[in-house]
Amino acid sequence: xxxxxxxxxxxxxxxxxxxxxxxxxxxxxxxxxxxxxxxxxxxxxxxxxxxxxxxxxxxxxxxxxxxxxxxxxxxxxxxxxxxxxxxxxxxxxxxxxxxxxxxxxxxxxxxxxx
Amino acid sequence: xxxxxxxxxxxxxxxxxxxxxxxxxxxxxxxxxxxxxxxxxxxxxxxxxxxxxxxxxxxxxxxxxxxxxxxxxxxxxxxxxxxxxxxxxxxxxxxxxxxxxxxxxxxxxxx
Numbered sequence: 001x002x003x004x005x006x007x008x009x010x011x012x013x014x015x016x017x018x019x020x021x022x023x024x025x026x027x028x029x030x031x032x033x034x035x036x037x038x039x040x041x042x043x044x045x046x047x048x049x050x051x052x053x054x055x056x057x058x059x060x061x062x063x064x065x066x067x068x069x070x071x072x073x074x075x076x077x078x079x080x081x082x083x084x085x086x087x088x089x090x091x092x093x094x095x096x097x098x099x100x101x102x103x104x105x106x107x108x109x110x111x112x113x114x
Numbered sequence: 115x116x117x118x119x120x121x122x123x124x125x126x127x128x129x130x131x132x133x134x135x136x137x138x139x140x141x142x143x144x145x146x147x148x149x150x151x152x153x154x155x156x157x158x159x160x161x162x163x164x165x166x167x168x169x170x171x172x173x174x175x176x177x178x179x180x181x182x183x184x185x186x187x188x189x190x191x192x193x194x195x196x197x198x199x200x201x202x203x204x205x206x207x208x209x210x211x212x213x214x215x216x217x218x219x220x221x222x223x224x225x
Contacts, residue, residue, distance in 0.1 A: 004157065040217070041217060042118070042203070042214075042215035042216055042217045042218065043158075043203075043215045044215075045212050045213065045214075048211065048212065050211075055211065056211065056212060090158070097211045098211065099145040099146040099207030099209070099211060099212070099213065100145065100146045100163055100165050100207075101163070102148065102160035102163050103148070103160065103213070104157075104160070105150075105157040105158040105159075106157055107155070107156060107157045108157075
């Protein structure tokens, strides 16, 4: 199974809502990533988990809270988001977090903040 | 070059044409250069990971070259087919643990 799954596919939320994005892989990968992509822009790294520990946080606002409950799951908890946070959120995984490992991506969650 | 830049931004070719795109990246602190193919409504899919200057990789009709000293990589598609239509992203690693993506080249192959 070389698939990374993400749920939900689409999410619309208000600025006062709390919601979570989920990501799952069963490839035995020990690194997992969250990226954010705005329209016509490149994906931007938000967080990296390595062996279930947060290893990189790219100065992401605290209204985004990642969680890695186990080696197969990665969550992104959302609270008090702003309309400018509307974007495609991509999850990826790789064998480990070193740069020469290819990353396997999910299809993304399209988030709209009203 | 301070960021990862890709050109052209978009490209239309006829079926059967060969084509190529460029990825430019900072030539200092090089760890790896990745190429991904991203079809609409699907997940980005890894094509190549390149780590050595002069590397050439091939997968079917698609190939890539790498020049780390001057900071560029070329992606070639021979005999383009409509199913090659996608956005092609490159990503550079200047440290051991994270990628910086370019904005991509959007390829449309016309039948």
